[in-house]
Amino acid sequence: MSSKGEATRPDAKATCSIATTLEVVGEKWTPLILREAFAGSTKFSEFREALPVASDVLSDRLRTLVDAGVLERQPYREDGARERFSYHLTESGRELLPVLGALMQWGNAHRPPELGGYSAYVHASDATPLKVAFVTDSDEPVDIAEVRVRRRREALAESQVG
Amino acid sequence: MSSKGEATRPDAKATCSIATTLEVVGEKWTPLILREAFAGSTKFSEFREALPVASDVLSDRLRTLVDAGVLERQPYREDGARERFSYHLTESGRELLPVLGALMQWGNAHRPPELGGYSAYVHASDATPLKVAFVTDSDEPVDIAEVRVRRRREALAESQVG
Numbered sequence: 065m066s067s068k069g070e071a072t073r074p075d076a077k078a079t080c081s082i083a084t085t086l087e088v089v090g091e092k093w094t095p096l097i098l099r100e101a102f103a104g105s106t107k108f109s110e111f112r113e114a115l116p117v118a119s120d121v122l123s124d125r126l127r128t129l130v131d132a133g134v135l136e137r138q139p140y141r142e143d144g145a146r147e148r149f150s151y152h153l154t155e156s157g158r159e160l161l162p163v164l165g166a167l168m169q170w171g172n173a174h175r176p177p178e179l180g181g182y183s184a185y186v187h188a189s190d191a192t193p194l195k196v197a198f199v200t201d202s203d204e205p206v207d208i209a210e211v212r213v214r215r216r217r218e219a220l221a222e223s224q225v226g
Numbered sequence: 227m228s229s230k231g232e233a234t235r236p237d238a239k240a241t242c243s244i245a246t247t248l249e250v251v252g253e254k255w256t257p258l259i260l261r262e263a264f265a266g267s268t269k270f271s272e273f274r275e276a277l278p279v280a281s282d283v284l285s286d287r288l289r290t291l292v293d294a295g296v297l298e299r300q301p302y303r304e305d306g307a308r309e310r311f312s313y314h315l316t317e318s319g320r321e322l323l324p325v326l327g328a329l330m331q332w333g334n335a336h337r338p339p340e341l342g343g344y345s346a347y348v349h350a351s352d353a354t355p356l357k358v359a360f361v362t363d364s365d366e367p368v369d370i371a372e373v374r375v376r377r378r379r380e381a382l383a384e385s386q387v388g
Contacts, residue, residue, distance in 0.1 A: 075278070076258055076277065076278065077339065077340075078339055078340050078341045079339050079341050079344075080258070080261070080330075080333075080339055080344070080345060081329070081330045081331075081332075081333025081334045081337060081338065081339055081344050081345065082257055082258060082261055082326060082329045082330050082333060082345075083258060083333075083339075084333040084337035084338070084339055085329040085330070085332045085333035085336075085337060086254075086257060086258075086329065087337070088337065089329075090252075090254065090257070092248075092252065095244055095248060095252070096238055096242070096244060096245060096248075099242070099244055099375075102375060103375045103377065115238065116237070116238065133336075156332075156335075156336045158370055158371075159332055159335065159336070159370065160328075160332055161360075161370050161373060162324075162328040162331070162332075162358045162359065162360065162370075163325065163328040163329055163332060164244060165328070165360060165373070166322075166324040166325040166327070166328045166358065167243070167244045167247040167248065167251075167325055168242075168243045168244050168247070169243075169324070170243075170247050170318075170321055170322055170324075170325060171242075171243025171244060171245075171246040171247035172243045173318075173321065174247075174295070174318045174321070175243060175246035175247060175249070175250065176243065176246070177239065177240055177241050177242055177243055177245075177246055177378075178239075178240050179240045179241050180382070182241075182242070182243050182378055182381060183242060183243065183244075183375055183376060183377050183378045183381065184375070184376050184381065185360065185373050185374070185375055185376075186373070186374060186375070186376045187362065187368060187372060187373070187374075188371075188372045188373065188374045189372065191376060192362060192363065193363065193376075194360045194361065194362060194368055194373060195360070195361050195362075195363065196324045196328065196358060196359070196360055196361075197324065197358070197359065197361050197365070198323075198324065198327060198347065198356045198357070198358055198359075199356065199357050199358075199359050199361065199367060200349065200354060200356060200357075201354065201355065201357070203359070203367040205361060205365040206349060206356055208320055208321065208323050208324075209320075209350075210349060210350045210351065211323060211327070211347050211348070211349070211350065211356060212347070212348060212349075212350045213261075213264060213265050213345055213346070213347055213348070214345060214346050214347075214348045214353060214355075215265065215345050216339075216344055216345045219344060219345065219346065220342070
């Protein structure tokens, strides 16, 4: 995100991992493109079919995701056609799934889609619905009320002490 | 998100909770405004000080969040000043914290901020770092590789059978 108003202040993305992530996934359509990638779409035509997005915008977003290492391109060729590229989630791309899960969870609770029915993330083995939650390092669930932010300046102060 | 290209296709937000959530939080600056709200900012001046965002953009984003029920306005008056409004997270607003936690987690892992040090969400009681993860209804953690999407059309088909 570019600085507006105060040129002397560091850019948000120089100090904040939320901002650096939004540089990759924060543009319009990108989360929905990732939603489709997680659902199994790999070809340009599949993304186009699933989303009412203009071709040039889709191309631009896929390029951003490839450049960021979230998707990787693989060449393929269908009978009689020229070589094309398909798009596949990398490991770091798959690690974005909690972002989508958290967005979907909030929408399902507070903004259910007007046409009814909704997608959900479920367990692959038994299709039971899953939640996205904060957990400790030892996987104990933590209520949102128990979560606080440790600001960057606190982290830096601690690292100078340690 | 508005439909581009194919007017006969339902809008993404008519069928998808990720899209409906992005209508509320998907605009530039909004996740960072929410980040500040979670960190304790309530006054317009505090948001302005924390973020290099233009005043008119900040006003617009705060209005969107109030209209969506994510923030609520409360009047306050400082000595000798006119009445102003402060902005406070509602319960549905606080439920957006996993979205921010997931964005921050990915950025800390894959896009650490260039000025070093980073914020993190930690446990209020002992300041130990927290993760954002998929869990079952009984709070068992689930690896990302075990997560699949149940598409809306599957959900609708099930509801017609049931």
